[in-house]
Amino acid sequence: MKDSDRRKLVRILGMLGSDHPGERAAAALAAHRQIRALRTTWADLLRAPKPREGGVIVRTVYEYGIDHARAAEARMRQLRGEIASLKQENVRLRNRLAVRAAQERRFRVVSEDR
Secondary structure, eight states, rough: OOOOHHHHHHHHHHHGGOOOOOHHHHHHHHHHHHHHHHOOOOOHHHHHHOOOOOOOOOOOOTTOOOHHHHHHHHHHHHHHHHOOOOOOHHEEEEEEHHHHHHHHHHHHHHHHHH
16 A cells, blocks of 8 residues: 555544544545555455565664653643542532532422421
């Protein structure tokens, strides 16, 4: 598959995450048509490349300047902050619900007395 065809297919597949059902359906149909135009199948496209004779495919990922421990700690701090804010929101909502329930009970008592 040519690089330009691959980029086009990637753009089309990216639209499958749309919030709009019609756009998702159109993207799926466009992807299907793209695969047919390339005269291939999804199975052929997704099959792992065959290793060359006598060779092993080696892929190296270079991550320059990334401190994984610090990145994980930063993410954990972020999550702790998010958890704390969600707990506060939960307390606020519970209090609002309790106030609303008390108002409703008072309203019923007043209505029954009439």
